[in-house]
Structure formats: structure tokens, C-alpha cells
Amino acid sequence: MSPIETVYRGCKFRSRLEARWAVFFESLKLKWDYEPEGFTLSSGVKYLPDFWLPQLDCWFEVKGPEPTDLDRKKAYQLSVDSKKIVVLASGQIKTTKMAFKNYEWEWPSDGFRMELFAGQAWEVWNAKSFDHAFWSWTLETDLPPFISDQFPDREIPQIDSEAQRKLLIELDEIYYQKKYSKQHPRYRWGRYQDNVNWVITTNDDVKFASEPNDSLTIIADAYSAAKKARFEHGECG
Incomplete structure (x- = not known):
């Protein structure tokens, strides 16, 4: 089944799903x-990302089905080359409300997911649109506590730096290969976060995080607007 080209706000989108994302962004007052x-x-691969979101300083790529490894490789490489976040959103926009005590969460569901790429695993740069302590990047590896016992011939810098992180990841991959006889999966996509959510921060900023807000916010309204948007004859109804 071929996607239906859709015109919204004078812009011709390759699919209605892309147009729905434009509605979502506008509901959050995000320029696109x-x-x-x-x-x-x-x-050497040519790549044309779908959306640039200037307020979030990131690229946003829309995929109907599950992204392929080639899709992820391109997103990863764009994040490496540009030092910008690249988000892959796949599946139709579907969410579900989950409740616990007095709290509700708006979770992606039924194959809808977002994946976030942000360069090499060891790169030291801050991504302003990702709101999570993970981005401070305290290194966690499978290496035992006494690294020098496993790699006595390697001098490991004590001060946190890109060189230190790069070396620790190299040793972690070597250690993992020896222990499990297979390639370490953690660094395949560099600085990567699966199942990312939209959130409203305490400063009322729109960002990404590993979990949604613990109460329904304007994010829920934006999802609803995107899902309910009607496009007639290629135009927004």
C-alpha cells in the first residue's frame, strides 16, 4: 500500500503520517x-531527513513500519556527523493511558515507538533536548571493578574526557568479546536511547526523556490532535 501524499499548511508531505506529526508539533507550538x-x-550515503525542529536542535525522521538496520545506520551516522540528536519515530501514532494510584502516564503503544541517536558513545557533548541524567553520561560497563587487573598493559586516564571514555569502551568491547564470544551490542548505535517519550519539564519546556510525565499534560492533547486530524483531498479538514 502506497502512502497518500498530503498537503498541510501549504507543505506537501509524502504521507499522512508525516502530516500528523506536523499537527503534533504545532499543537506543542514547536516550529518545524x-x-x-x-x-x-x-x-557516502545520501540522506534527506524529514523534519528539522529548531527549538529542540534535532532531526526527526518518520517511519511507517519498524525501522530497518539501514534506517538506524543512517540516523546514527547523521548524529555522528552533525552532533545533533536524530529521532526515528516509527508506527502510527498510538498511545495508551496507564494509571497507578493518583498518576497517569501517556505511553506509546501498538508498535508506535521513538528511538534517539546522538553520536559516538564516547563523545562529550550535551544534547539540550534530552531531559535525563543518562545524558550526563556516567560510564557503566561490563568491566570488573579493577580494570588494571584485566588490562595491566593499558594506561587508563583518571580524568573524565573523550579519550578516557573511548578507551573504556574499547576495553569493555574486548572484555565482552572474550567473555561471551560475541560482539558487544551496547555501542552498536553509539549514544542511543530506545523507547523515548515526549515530556514537559519543570520549566515548561518540551523535551525527550526515557519515561513520560507522571500526569497527563499538553503532550496528551498533542497526541490527540495528531490522531484526530482529518485531511480531505490532500488538505487539512
Whole structure:
């Protein structure tokens, strides 16, 4: 089944799903640019991301089905080359409300998910649109406590730096390969977060996080607006 080209706000989208995301962004008062610029990645692959979100300083790519490894490789490489967050949103926009005591959460459901890529695992740069302590990046590895016992011939810097993190990841991969006889999966997509959610911060900013807000916010309203949008003859109804 071919996607239906849809015109919204004078912009022709390749699919109605992309147009729904434009409705979502507007509901949150987020500015968006559709396919503003194409790239030739350092891998040689040409890539035209769907949306640029200037307030979040990130690229946002819309996929109908589950992203392929090629989709993820391109998103990862764009994040490495540009030092910008790249989000892959896949599946139709579907959410479910989960309740616990006096709290409710708006969780993605039924195959709808977002994945976030942000460069090499060891790179030291802050992503302003990802609201989670993970981004301070305290390194956690499978290495035993006494690294020097496992790698006595390697000098490991004591001060946190890109060089230190790069070396620790290299040793972690070596240790994992020896222990499990397979490649370490943790660093395949660099600085990566699966199942990302939209959140409203305490400063009322729109950001990404590993969990949704613990109460229904304007994010829920934006999801609803996107899902309910009607497009007639290619135009927004």
C-alpha cells in the first residue's frame, strides 16, 4: 500500500503520517521545517531527513513500519556527523493511558515507538533536548571493578574526557568479546536511547526523556490532535 501524499499548511508531505506529526508539533507550538536540507554522510550515503525542529536542535525522521538496520545506520551516522540528536519515530501514532494510584502516564503503544541517536558513545557533548541524567553520561560497563587487573598493559586516564571514555569502551568491547564470544551490542548505535517519550519539564519546556510525565499534560492533547486530524483531498479538514 502506497502512502497518500498530503498537503498541510501549504507543505506537501509524502504521507499522512508525516502530516500528523506536523499537527503534533504545532499543537506543542514547536516550529518545524520539512525536508529543509539533504546530506551526503561521511559513509557516502545520501540522506534527506524529514523534519528539522529548531527549538529542540534535532532531526526527526518518520517511519511507517519498524525501522530497518539501514534506517538506524543512517540516523546514527547523521548524529555522528552533525552532533545533533536524530529521532526515528516509527508506527502510527498510538498511545495508551496507564494509571497507578493518583498518576497517569501517556505511553506509546501498538508498535508506535521513538528511538534517539546522538553520536559516538564516547563523545562529550550535551544534547539540550534530552531531559535525563543518562545524558550526563556516567560510564557503566561490563568491566570488573579493577580494570588494571584485566588490562595491566593499558594506561587508563583518571580524568573524565573523550579519550578516557573511548578507551573504556574499547576495553569493555574486548572484555565482552572474550567473555561471551560475541560482539558487544551496547555501542552498536553509539549514544542511543530506545523507547523515548515526549515530556514537559519543570520549566515548561518540551523535551525527550526515557519515561513520560507522571500526569497527563499538553503532550496528551498533542497526541490527540495528531490522531484526530482529518485531511480531505490532500488538505487539512
